[in-house]
Amino acid sequence: MRTAVPDKVIDTVRRRAEEISSAGPANEQLGRLDDAAAAVLRESGVVRMLQPATHGGLEAHPREFAETVMEIASLDGSTGWVAGVVGVHPWEMAFADPKGQEEVWGQDQDTWIASPYAPMGVARPVGGGYVLDGHWQFSSGTDHCDWVFLGSLLGDADGSPGSPPTMLHVILPRSDYEIVDDSWDVAGLRGTGSKDLIVRGAFVPEHRTLLYEKVAEGRAPVEAGLSNPLYHVPFSCMFPLGITSAVIGMAEGALAHHLAYQRGRVQITGTRVKDDPYVLSVLGEATAEIEASRIALLDNASRLYDAVAAGREVTFAERAANRRTQVRAAWRAVGAVDQIVSRSGGNAMRMDNPIQRFWRDIHTGLAHAIHVPGSVLHASALTDLDIEPPQGPMRSMI
Structure with missing residues (x-):
């Protein structure tokens, strides 16, 4: 059974269906979501469906989130893809240190977070955190995001990954990474703008990192003290x-x-x-x-x-x-x-x-x-x- 607040999200999507659908060709031509298409997503609240209530989120049931993404993707594939990918990141952000959450959402609870999670970089430990370098592909919706989750291997003092490898999820602001504009020329999902990202020597404080193993094995939400089953x-x-x-x-x-x-x-x-x-x-x-x-x-x-x-x-x-x-x-x-x-x-x-x-x-x-x-x-x-x-x-x- 759906709940009242998520119902308002899908109702907004249905009310704006023609706008989402008609934006498909423009999304393709731009190689990213048209600003108007992104605005509809933002106004609908779909990206806040899994976001913690402490930062304006809806804490919806996963089924409700999936149903809403399906509804959007049935109108335009790229818009639905961005909703589904970007919409999952607030769920993991709920596990992050409260200081990191405040940095991301403190000024604007509608701030979007991109990814990818694939460990295409190396984080080298330094005092208070890490220095990160790497080149990532497939950052969906990244032009409309102000922060990013990146998968990274944990390196030693010289930047060499350990064996067996340890994987981190690190959180960076837009100022710390470069979006490679001409890196998304593909046959399908062109409107997702899933471009490459480059990071060169960015400092990542300890409070903006998550150990992937804890996320994957379910220890991160326990340590964060989260009670809503959504996060477990x-x-x-x-x-x-x-x-x-x-x-x-x-x-x-x-x-x-x-x-x-x-x-x-x-x-x-x-x-x-x-x-x-x-x-x-x-x-x-x-x-x-x-x-x-x-x-x-x-x-x-x-x-x-x-x-x-x-x-x-x-x-x-x-x-x-x-x-x-x-x-x-x-x-x-x-x-x-x-x-x-x-x-x-x-x-x-x-x-x-x-x-x-x-x-x-x-x-x-x-x-x-x-x-x-x-x-x-x-x-x-x-x-x-x-x-x-x-x-x-x-x-x-x-």
């Missing part, structure tokens, strides 16, 4: 949730445009689509697959939330099963879109037809590292067999 849902559920929700929302958007296009379409053979049993059969199956993907992802988030709300620790096996469901939901939805697009006719590939943009966007979204199935399916199968799960990098996405 595993990182391996919450981090992918916004991304996969966007992918499923794009599938719903592609389906909606396909239905509108096919409703009165006459094929080159002279057969109306409504009279073609082969096309209708595929359409029915694809609709069911997209709906199944949606239900699986939302149910997954709800079950894990219910588990932590009951005070139960989520096991590695449950985390692996969650990731298996999430990955398969994404692949199932994209497969369904491929089926309907292949029955949409050549005109669906014209650049003024939104179907082709949803198709490009959803395949780009599927290419994200969290949707790579191999290690996830491997680990979940081992746990189902009661065999010791893999160690090291094979656990990194679980």
